């Protein structure tokens with residue numbers, strides 16, 4: 001089953017990106033402040049964004065993937081303001097939680113809100129046994145989000161020539177975190 005719709009949160013609708021979201025995805029993935037600590041090159045055109053959406057293989061291949069984040073107050077057809085969700089990393093044979101928002105939406109707790117829902121989905125719906133996150137050491141905002149998610153800094157690794165922190169959480173630690181509210 002392809003989970004093209006994500007778990008609902010108080011402020012955000014999580015749904016698959018559609019071709020009509022290409023401009024919004026381009027805006028996000030070409031913004032220098034957004035891309036600064038992602039380790040990815042900025043996207044170069046709306047066409048590249050559209051192609052990325054149309055060729056996104058994860059729904060059919062794994063049944064889950066990164067969802068577009070749309071403000072609930074604007075309705076589900078509104079332009080996405082970010083993305084969040086789970087991604088199977090073939091090279092590592094593990095599942096990663098990721099998040100990204102346009103800068104004007106930073107600092108409102110949105111990344112924590114949608115990442116919490118994504119991790120809960122990973123454990124309770126998908127039955128995963130571990131979720132990881134990779135973060136550059138200078139990305140203090142993201143590191144703070146991982147701490148708020150009760151993830152643990154597991155190790156420091158080198159990815160594509162860059163020093164990266166690997167954070168993890170398992171279902172038991174997650175259950176404890178959830179019971180603490």
Ligand SMILES: CC(C)(COP(=O)(O)OP(=O)(O)OC[C@H]1O[C@@H](n2cnc3c(N)ncnc32)[C@H](O)[C@@H]1OP(=O)(O)O)[C@@H](O)C(=O)NCCC(=O)NCCS
Nearest residue numbers: 034099100101106107108109110111112135140141142144
């Ligand atoms: C990382 C990112 C998703 C955080 O989104 P957000 O919605 O602002 O996150 P939240 O509001 O849930 O939490 C951010 C926390 O980090 C803190 N923070 C933000 N910038 C910080 C910084 N430079 N140093 C220390 N803490 C910082 C905030 O104060 C907040 O903590 P608090 O709730 O204790 O006050 C957002 O900055 C972003 O999109 N960055 C670009 C993409 C990216 O780097 N993604 C992650 C790749 S690993």
